[in-house]
Amino acid sequence: MRFIPAFFACLSLATATILENGQARLNPYPGQAVKIPNIADNDPNWKTYPPDAHQISYKGRWCSKYISWWSSPGINFRYAGDDVAITFGEHTSNGVLLAWRISGQPWNFANVTAGDTYQFINKDTPGQKTAVDGQQNTFEFRVTNWALGVQLKRVHVTKGTRIYGIPEFHRKIEMIGDSLTAGYTATYEGISSFAWGLCEGLGNVEFTFTAYSGICLTDKLCWGNPRGQLYQWLQTSDTGFRAQQIYGTNPEPWPFNKHQKADIVVINLGTNDSNQGTETGRVPDAEFQANYIKLIASIHEKYPRAQVIAMQIWQGFYSYGNTYLQNLDGYQAGILAAVDSFKKKDGSNFVHYFNTTGVLQHNDINPLWHPTDTGHIKVAAHLMQFIKLKFNWELGNTGKEVYSHTTYWNDLPDY
Structure with missing residues (x-):
C-alpha cells in the first residue's frame, strides 16, 4: 500500500482525529502520562535503572542504542511501589503515541517526546490498587505508530522499591x-x-x-x-x-x-x-x-x-x-x-x-x-x-483487553 513518509506522519500525530462512521471519537487517548522534571540518577525520591537493566524485557526489535523499530515494539517489567516514570532519549520521535497499561487493565495512551521524563503511574492511577490473591503489578508500553519510535534512557520507580523481570512465554x-x-x-x-x-x-x-x-x-x-x-x-x-x-x-x-x-x-x-x-x-x-x-x-x-x-x-x-x-x-x-x-x-x-x-x-x-x-x-x-x-494451540487470553475502544452496543434493550 502507498507509503506515507515518517516526517509527514509526525506532523499529524498530536491532532489526529479518530473517526467512527465519519464521527470524531470522544476522548480517544485516555490516560496521558504526566511530564515531570528530569530525574537525576542520585535523586533521593527515585530509584533509577539504566536501559540495559536485566529486569527490563524488550518486545519486538530494538537496536543496541535502545531505539525501537518496526510495528508495536515495547517493554515490560514487574514493579513494587506506587510510582513508575520513564525518561526517553534523544532518538525518540516527538509526539509518538504509546499505549500503556498496568497488568491486565484496559489500555491507556500517552504522547511522549525526546529528552523528557513522564510519570505513568502514581498511587491514584486506576488499577494500581486492584491486585488480589498475591497478584503482582506489571507495567507495559507499546509504540503504536509504525513509522515512529522511542529510545529508552532510564526507568524510575519509588525509592526503596525495585523492578523485577518477567519470564518470557514459551x-x-x-x-x-x-x-x-x-x-x-x-x-x-x-x-x-x-x-x-x-x-x-x-x-x-x-x-x-x-x-x-x-x-x-x-x-x-x-x-x-x-x-x-x-x-x-x-x-x-x-x-x-x-x-x-x-x-x-x-x-x-x-x-x-x-x-x-x-x-x-x-x-x-x-x-x-x-x-x-x-x-x-x-x-x-x-x-x-x-x-x-x-x-x-x-x-x-x-x-x-x-x-x-x-x-x-x-x-x-x-x-x-x-x-x-x-x-x-x-x-x-x-x-x-x-x-x-x-x-x-x-x-x-x-x-x-x-x-x-x-x-x-x-x-x-x-x-x-x-x-x-x-x-x-x-x-x-x-x-x-x-x-x-x-x-493445537489453545487460546490463553481468557479476559484481558486486546483491542481498545471496541465496546459498541445498542442502549435500547426493550421496546
Whole structure:
C-alpha cells in the first residue's frame, strides 16, 4: 500500500482525529502520562535503572542504542511501589503515541517526546490498587505508530522499591509484512492491527511484528523504502526515515542467536509488489514467486523448527452490477506454488497456505484502501482459529483487553 513518509506522519500525530462512521471519537487517548522534571540518577525520591537493566524485557526489535523499530515494539517489567516514570532519549520521535497499561487493565495512551521524563503511574492511577490473591503489578508500553519510535534512557520507580523481570512465554510468533500487518490507518495503528489481535488474542505468546508500510517482498525501491523484506527482515531496524538518518545503508543485523526463536512465522507480503504505481513497477509473477521461496528459505534457516503461514493477500473489492466482488489478482498461483515447493515426499510441510478469500467484505476496507478496525478483527479471529486447529494451540487470553475502544452496543434493550 502507498507509503506515507515518517516526517509527514509526525506532523499529524498530536491532532489526529479518530473517526467512527465519519464521527470524531470522544476522548480517544485516555490516560496521558504526566511530564515531570528530569530525574537525576542520585535523586533521593527515585530509584533509577539504566536501559540495559536485566529486569527490563524488550518486545519486538530494538537496536543496541535502545531505539525501537518496526510495528508495536515495547517493554515490560514487574514493579513494587506506587510510582513508575520513564525518561526517553534523544532518538525518540516527538509526539509518538504509546499505549500503556498496568497488568491486565484496559489500555491507556500517552504522547511522549525526546529528552523528557513522564510519570505513568502514581498511587491514584486506576488499577494500581486492584491486585488480589498475591497478584503482582506489571507495567507495559507499546509504540503504536509504525513509522515512529522511542529510545529508552532510564526507568524510575519509588525509592526503596525495585523492578523485577518477567519470564518470557514459551511460544513466539513473528509477523512479516507491510502496512496491512503494521496497522496503517487502523484506529491505534499497530495495536489495532490483525497481527496484534492474533497474538494478544491467542495469549501467552511472545511476538514481533517485522512490518512496515509500503515495503515490498522483493528487494527493491518500493514507496520510498530502499530495500525489500527479503533483505530487511534480517536487520534490526526498518526502512524508514529514522533508520536512514541513524544507520544509513548499514543497519545492525538482527542477532537471531541472542533472541527467542519463533515457533510460527506469518507472512503477508505482495500487495506492494503487485502495484504498478511503485517506483519500479509491478514485480513479474515468476520473480515474485522465486523471491517468496527465498524468503521462506531464509526464515527456515533462522528458525528451523518454525511453522510458516503464507497468507493470500487481498486486493480490495469492486462494484459488479448490483453487488460487490473481491479482487483476486494477488499472486495467488505464485504463493501456492511457493508453499508447495517445500512439501516433502510424504506430503508433510512446514509451510501452510492461509486463504483469505471471503474473510473480508467490501465495507471492511476503509477509504484509504486498508482494513477498518472490524476488518482487522475478522482477519485476526480467522487466523486464531486456523492456528488453534492446525497446530493445537489453545487460546490463553481468557479476559484481558486486546483491542481498545471496541465496546459498541445498542442502549435500547426493550421496546
